[in-house]
């Protein structure tokens with residue numbers, strides 16, 4: 001029963017980090033997967049590697065923040081699947097600065113990719129999600145959505161907005177049997193955080209705040225995404241699952 005057989009899934013930002021771990025776990029659980037990212041070389045090398053293992057997987061070069069690329073994703077699903085069971089809005093970026101140091105272009109870019117794009121992708125793919133008997137959207141938010149964790153304000157704003165986007169869409173689309181939930185990781189070992197986690201002082205302060213005394217592996221986040229994608233989680237709706245090694249429950 002803990003399977004994703006006969007499910008068709010789209011994972012945005014699937015070439016690296018949490019997205020890549022999700023693509024692999026979905027395939028291992030029996031799903032057919034379409035994933036996106038901007039770097040062509042990385043998309044096709046992952047697609048080739050996974051296809052060698054016999055998986056039904058397609059990589060599409062698409063920037064979540066570009067309307068024409070969202071149309072490309074839509075066209076691919078229309079031509080190949082006609083329905084979509086799982087949408088993981090995972091693609092995200094950060095530019096870490098003090099509020100007054102951002103250019104308008106920089107902070108708008110963070111909001112565009114992390115907040116606006118998931119809304120636009122969910123809306124554009126809604127007809128396919130509606131065609132699924134039971135669909136599930138999982139938005140990848142962050143601990144930064146609910147606490148100040150030094151990520152910079154635009155990132156925190158984008159992830160806080162994403163949580164409410166998930167809740168509001170969950171209510172609106174419940175009648176269509178489309179569940180919408182979020183996952184909020186704390187520091188996780190991925191290319192996004194590589195530089196930051198290599199800084200000894202920063203790592204020490206993260207560990208001091210984290211009762212489990214370590215950061216997460218990408219697989220520890222993809223397993224939650226997989227659970228929310230399964231019919232096994234069919235009564236979980238509009239929720240945010242926090243995976244933070246206990247960080248948010250410590251008062252000292």
Ligand SMILES: NC(=O)c1ccc[n+]([C@@H]2O[C@H](COP(=O)([O-])OP(=O)(O)OC[C@H]3O[C@@H](n4cnc5c(N)ncnc54)[C@H](OP(=O)(O)O)[C@@H]3O)[C@@H](O)[C@H]2O)c1
Pocket residue numbers: 012013014015016017018019036037038039040042062063064065090091092093113140141142143184185186187188189190191192193
């Ligand atoms: N790692 C953490 O500690 C952590 C903590 C909390 C939340 N998160 C969230 O988890 C998600 C994944 O993060 P990660 O750490 O796995 O990041 P990552 O290692 O940088 O991977 C991000 C993925 O998204 C793709 N991507 C970025 N911008 C894109 C765009 N505009 N369109 C399409 N694809 C795009 C990247 O490929 P290209 O660059 O080739 O496009 C890559 O495949 C993000 O939403 C992030 O905010 C991460």
